[in-house]
Amino acid sequence: xxxxxxxxxxxxxxxxxxxxxxxxxxxxxxxxxxxxxxxxxxxxxxxxxxxxxxxxxxxxxxxxxxxxxxxxxxxxxxxxxxxxxxxxxxxxxxxxxxxxxxxxxxxxxxxxxxxxxxxxxxxxxxxxxxxxxxxxxxxxxxxxxxxxxxxxxxxxxxxxxxxxxxxxxxxxxxxxxxxxxxxxxxxxxxxxxxxxxxxxxxxxxxxxxxxxxxxxxxxxxxxxxxxxxxxxxxxxxxxxxxxxxxxxxxxxxxxxxxxxxxxxxxxxxxxxxxxxxxxxxxxxxxxxxxxxxxxxxxxxxxxxxxxxxxxxxxxxxxxxxxxxx
Numbered sequence: 001x002x003x004x005x006x007x008x009x010x011x012x013x014x015x016x017x018x019x020x021x022x023x024x025x026x027x028x029x030x031x032x033x034x035x036x037x038x039x040x041x042x043x044x045x046x047x048x049x050x051x052x053x054x055x056x057x058x059x060x061x062x063x064x065x066x067x068x069x070x071x072x073x074x075x076x077x078x079x080x081x082x083x084x085x086x087x088x089x090x091x092x093x094x095x096x097x098x099x100x101x102x103x104x105x106x107x108x109x110x111x112x113x114x115x116x117x118x119x120x121x122x123x124x125x126x127x128x129x130x131x132x133x134x135x136x137x138x139x140x141x142x143x144x145x146x147x148x149x150x151x152x153x154x155x156x157x158x159x160x161x162x163x164x165x166x167x168x169x170x171x172x173x174x175x176x177x178x179x180x181x182x183x184x185x186x187x188x189x190x191x192x193x194x195x196x197x198x199x200x201x202x203x204x205x206x207x208x209x210x211x212x213x214x215x216x217x218x219x220x221x222x223x224x225x226x227x228x229x230x231x232x233x234x235x236x237x238x239x240x241x242x243x244x245x246x247x248x249x250x251x252x253x254x255x256x257x258x259x260x261x262x263x264x265x266x267x268x269x270x271x272x273x274x275x276x277x278x279x280x281x282x283x284x285x286x287x288x289x290x291x292x293x294x295x296x297x298x299x300x301x302x303x304x305x306x307x308x309x310x311x312x313x314x315x316x317x318x319x320x321x322x323x324x325x
């Protein structure tokens with residue numbers, strides 16, 4: 001809805017969208033088509049004869065990329081998914097991925113981490129780095145609340161093993177830390193009962209379940225903890241927290257490792273080293289001025305790198321360069 005050029009006809013094909021998104025599109029004169037099968041996609045492409053097709057949430061080599069190439073010379077694919085755990089780029093896989101990527105004019109990487117992964121088997125000129133963005137009008141900056149009895153640490157996300165939640169539960173069950181810090185957990189998932197059990201064992205852990213207004217909840221935090229054990233492609237929660245002005249303490253892995261500069265807009269720690277994490281949290285508890293300075297810097301980082309307007313501008317520029325070539 002925010003692309004500027006009137007020269008292009010844009011058609012949105014999606015499995016589903018929300019009612020609000022549909023109403024927004026409809027109010028601005030856009031049409032929305034959904035498809036549930038390969039044959040419906042073929043019929044839509046045959047009807048519209050597009051000059052460019054941009055696919056999301058499909059992998060390299062998905063049949064839809066080959067179908068789209070039959071009807072369109074410019075096929076773009078944005079890589080949102082993390083690389084498979086333990087996936088090794090062997091010479092055979094490098095050749096295979098290059099062949100599967102032949103229908104694609106561009107591969108969009110949503111983070112430098114994904115860009116680096118794609119560059120192992122795809123020509124550099126085919127890869128476009130366009131960082132994911134967020135709507136800054138939704139996540140408005142607010143000063144960190146005053147430090148009262150405890151440092152309020154938030155975890156927001158899936159309650160699953162790969163998110164490293166077990167590190168946080170062990171950390172905040174330790175009475176040495178629970179005297180100066182508390183953990184608020186927002187989310188749902190397979191470890192829900194384990195989280196509830198830990199919350200019942202100590203007053204330093206509070207479980208809130210899934211939130212529908214996380215942008216408001218985040219404003220009650222002092223910091224946000226992200227102890228992921230797997231290579232996330234990006235790290236939306238971290239960027240949303242930074243946009244609100246809540247510094248992030250994260251494991252330097254995958255896309256999380258690229259989001260900010262350590263000790264300037266947040267902190268990187270290894271959560272399996274509990275003493276390292278405890279020492280940092282004690283330091284932040286005693287130095288509220290440091291928290292406030294990092295809070296401001298974190299917001300500026302998001303404004304510079306992760307504003308959705310920047311993502312839109314870069315996407316539009318990529319479309320234009322392809323269509324004008």
